[in-house]
Structures are given as structure tokens and as C-alpha cells.
Amino acid sequence: MPEFLQFLLSGITVGAVYALVALGFTIIYNASGVVNFAQGEFVMLGGMITVFTYAAGLPLPLAALIAILATAAIGVALNTLAIAPARGAPVVSLIIITIGASILIRGATQLVFDKQLHRFPAFSGDTPIAIGGATILPQSLWVISGAFAIFLLLWLFFTRTLIGRAVLATANNRVAAQLVGINTNFVMTLSFAMSAAIGALAGVLVTPITLTSYNIGLAFALKGFAAAMIGGMGNPKGALVGGLLLGILEAMTAGYISSQYKDATAFIVILVVLFAMPQGLFGSKSTDRV
Amino acid sequence: MSLLQIEGLGIDFGGLRAVNDVGFSLKPGEIVSVIGPNGAGKTTLFNMISGIYAPSRGRVVLDGEDVTRLPPHLLARRGLSRTFQNLQIFQSMTVLENAVAGHHLHDRGSVFADLLALPASRRRTRASEASARALLDRVGLGRACQQEAGSLSYGALKRLEIARALALKPRVLLLDEPAAGCNAVETEEIDHLIAQVADEGVSILLVEHDMKMVMRISNHIVVLDHGEKIAEGEPAAISRNARVIEAYLGAQATEVQNADG
Numbered sequence: 145m146p147e148f149l150q151f152l153l154s155g156i157t158v159g160a161v162y163a164l165v166a167l168g169f170t171i172i173y174n175a176s177g178v179v180n181f182a183q184g185e186f187v188m189l190g191g192m193i194t195v196f197t198y199a200a201g202l203p204l205p206l207a208a209l210i211a212i213l214a215t216a217a218i219g220v221a222l223n224t225l226a227i228a229p230a231r232g233a234p235v236v237s238l239i240i241i242t243i244g245a246s247i248l249i250r251g252a253t254q255l256v257f258d259k260q261l262h263r264f265p266a267f268s269g270d271t272p273i274a275i276g277g278a279t280i281l282p283q284s285l286w287v288i289s290g291a292f293a294i295f296l297l298l299w300l301f302f303t304r305t306l307i308g309r310a311v312l313a314t315a316n317n318r319v320a321a322q323l324v325g326i327n328t329n330f331v332m333t334l335s336f337a338m339s340a341a342i343g344a345l346a347g348v349l350v351t352p353i354t355l356t357s358y359n360i361g362l363a364f365a366l367k368g369f370a371a372a373m374i375g376g377m378g379n380p381k382g383a384l385v386g387g388l389l390l391g392i393l394e395a396m397t398a399g400y401i402s403s404q405y406k407d408a409t410a411f412i413v414i415l416v417v418l419f420a421m422p423q424g425l426f427g428s429k430s431t432d433r434v
Numbered sequence: 435m436s437l438l439q440i441e442g443l444g445i446d447f448g449g450l451r452a453v454n455d456v457g458f459s460l461k462p463g464e465i466v467s468v469i470g471p472n473g474a475g476k477t478t479l480f481n482m483i484s485g486i487y488a489p490s491r492g493r494v495v496l497d498g499e500d501v502t503r504l505p506p507h508l509l510a511r512r513g514l515s516r517t518f519q520n521l522q523i524f525q526s527m528t529v530l531e532n533a534v535a536g537h538h539l540h541d542r543g544s545v546f547a548d549l550l551a552l553p554a555s556r557r558r559t560r561a562s563e564a565s566a567r568a569l570l571d572r573v574g575l576g577r578a579c580q581q582e583a584g585s586l587s588y589g590a591l592k593r594l595e596i597a598r599a600l601a602l603k604p605r606v607l608l609l610d611e612p613a614a615g616c617n618a619v620e621t622e623e624i625d626h627l628i629a630q631v632a633d634e635g636v637s638i639l640l641v642e643h644d645m646k647m648v649m650r651i652s653n654h655i656v657v658l659d660h661g662e663k664i665a666e667g668e669p670a671a672i673s674r675n676a677r678v679i680e681a682y683l684g685a686q687a688t689e690v691q692n693a694d695g
Contacts, residue, residue, distance in 0.1 A: 304555075305548040306538055313524060313535055319486075320522040324602060325510035325539035 146277030151399040152392060157284040159391020160291035164346035165368025166375065166383035167298055168339040173378050175311045175335035178238045182222060182246040184365025186343025189215045191356030192253055194348050195262040204264060212344040219340025220333055228332065246361060253358040266352040287349045294342055295384045302380060311335060370414045376427025385425060437462045437637045438606050443482055443492035452478050453661040460606065460637040465628065467640040467648045470658035471681055476641045477519060479658065480610050484516045485509045496606065510539060515599040516608035521591050525584035529575055532583050532594055533566035536601025569597045574623060589616040596627065606637045613644050625651060649673065657681070
């Protein structure tokens, strides 16, 4: 039983990171219908920029803040330089652009920084906390509460605020959104900034546990994508549940079967979900008029 | 004093001169119709006035301000709204939400009040919903409030789009074929609605194929053919105008030939 609890706790920690990545997917998807495969690079940038600003002598909170803001700026640049000029192109082309952007960001990071693995100290020390025979790192608690806090803020943002609803309206029908006075270019810029900042936050929170390097982005992008698909693309609740579910399943597979099959779980689950309920757990059914 | 002034407006698509040197003006509360055979450039003209296309030549002046090439969302804030021939509706929202979306232009509250659902924010939401409902009643969709917009009939969507445009409290309203796809009863309802809105001082620019409706409600008619203005005047004068008759009958004569052949 303590074994099970241990797997559960580590699953929730990893799941919380996947949830944060999936929440990043959710925002850009909600605004534009685009699945941004550069989302994982935002996670990597958050960690890497923190590592190097911290090494340069800045206090850790300030280094983290700079990393999040810089990543948000890179997100905005991605939209302005690559996505916005291609507006009107089919969504598939835009998705391919994001894949290209992710390769570019990975390559640039390798040149600007290096190819080593890095970490910075955990926020509240490395002494494990014992819970019912299992242990959890204080940093894991940071990761988990970070994911829940961001989920709550996003949920309120999309359901309660005017600008959040403007994001949804833009996704639903861009022309109609402009007709009712929504500045759709601003909505897109804001979405990329928020997405990138959330990705970077995930990177900052998780680096003390998993370490970071220029090439960790792709794995996060794929897992986050799987999580978002399981939960139903576009729904913050789905992103959270999907992320946690995926994290727990992975930890259980690694614990009870073999860590060799850990990554396979994600993709088996995504296949099963897509066959059984293509809209995901919380996705809304879409019907097109013919 | 005219509220909307169109001066020498024109646009080219590649080598094609789609619309050329079209000018006219609208006074407050006036209903002006743009008519012309299919392909005359009526919708293109609308797209230029409403900021969807950037005109190659000419100016659009709204209440003394040059608004040529402003994007649609800024035009909406200045009181110019429009509907589309092929509908631009938030399909996956409810009918009520579509109408409420139109109100948001006029409701500005703090993000924090919204996040915390403070009383001020809830009051605002209730007020927008109440006036959205009133508008939906006015266009005969009061009972469809909670239906998903995508499930409505074409005629109902046309009226929903008008309601959403009215929610913006426009000074100028551009209606692109509001009665297309509507039955006789619905057309008459839209007829009354347009007249009522104009009575309240809103200028209306109309593109419509239903000639009976155009002749009945327009104060002024502008006729386009091959992208150029060929006539302009009161309905009675337009229906006697030789060039207008030729443009329409010429088109009809070709159709008859095609049908025979």
C-alpha cells in the first residue's frame, strides 16, 4: 500500500506538469484553433533561462520572473512573426509552423546556452516529507499547487471576464468577433503571451526535480498534447484532469510493470480515448451544418 | 449634414476593377439601398465600407471622421455595424449569448470585479442579458434564447445577426440581404424592423434583391452595374430610369436566352 501511495504521489507531481502544459495548449487552441507544438519549448525556456540568470547571480525568484517574462515575449514574437502573417492559412499549416518554430527555438537555445543538463535549488529545500509511508518532495507540492492555481485562474478568466470571453468568441468566429468590437489581433497576442508564461512557469517549477536541458521540450509537448486530448482540447478542466490522469497512469505503469513502458502508456491511452470518445472527457460535441 | 459619406470608393483585385468611383451619402435615420444585378459589386462595396477590404481609392467618412481602412472592431466602436449575406454568427454559442456579445462593447468593468464576481459585475451581466432579451423579442427570437445558434433556421439566423448588430447601438447599420432566405411573413417582419430602427435615427444601408421591399422602404436608391454607379435617386425615379431598366432587363434577356438554349 505505501508503494501504491508513492506511485500515486509521483504520478500527481508529473501529472501536474502535464496539466500545466495542457493548459497552455488550451489557451492558444481556444483563441485560434491551433495546436501549438512549440508549447514544450516554453517549458524548456522557462527552466533554461532561470538556470542561466540564477547562475549570473540573481536571486532565484527574480531569475524565475525574468524567465517567465522573457518566455512570454518569445511567445508573442512567435505569434507576430510566424502565426499572424500566415493568418488565413489552414489550421494544419499553422500547426506545422509551430513545429518549425519549436525546432528553431531548440536549436537557438543550444547555441545561446549549451547542451548540458542543468538544475537550480528547490524552492523549499530537498528534505522529503513523509505521508502515510510514502514521501513527497517539497518541490512537488510547489508543482501541484502551481498547476491548481493556474487552472483556477484560467477557469475564472474564461468564464467570468470579458476579455476571456473575447478569446472564446475569437475562436468561435473571428469575423463575428471583430463585428462586435473585439480586437482579435490583441486577443491572439494575449493568448500567446499567457500560454508561453504558463509553460515557462511549469519549467521553473519542475526543473529542480527533473533537471532541464535544451531538448526536453518535445517530450513535454507530446505529453501535454496527450493530456489535452484526453481531457478534451480547449477545456481547462479537461486539461487538468487529463494531465493528472496521464501522470498517474505513467507512474503506475512504471511502478508495477516497467518504466520501459511508461511512455507507451500515454499513447495507448490517447488512442483508446480517441476511439471511444473523440471529443475527450470534457470536450463539447461539434456539429457542422451542411 | 450626412452621417456617412462615401467618396470615390474603388478597389481592384489584380487587374480586375471590381468597384470604381462610387460615392453617395446617408443622413441620420435615412434608408439607402444599393441595388444592381448579381456581380455588380454590392457586397464588395459593403466590405470596403465596413473595413473587411482595404479600398484602393476613395474615402469613407463617418460623422466627419475619415474611417477609411479602419479594421472592423474599431468601426464597431465608432458606431458602424453590419450583417453578412452569408452570416457571421457564433454558431456554438446560444442565441442569448450571441446577442449579449453585441452588448459587451458598451460594458467596461474591471477584470478583478469579474474574477471575484462582485455585485457590480453581476449587475452588469444581468443588465446586458435583459437588454439582449428585449432585442431578441423584438426580432421574434425571444423564445429561442437558450437554443444553440447553430440549430436555428437560416431566416432566424438572419434576424439574430440583426439583433446582435443592434446590440452595438450603431449609428449606421449595413444590412447585406437581410431578407434573403426568409419567407413572405418573415420578410415583412424584417421590413417593419428596419423601418422602426431607422425611425430611431439609425442610418441604414441596405443591399437587397427583393425589389418590392427595396421600393417600399428606401428613401434613396443607389444602382451599381459592373462596379460603377449608374444611377441614384428616389425609388419612383429609379424604377423609371432607362439605364437601370437596361441593366436589369439586359441581364434578364440573357437569362431568357440561356434558358431557351
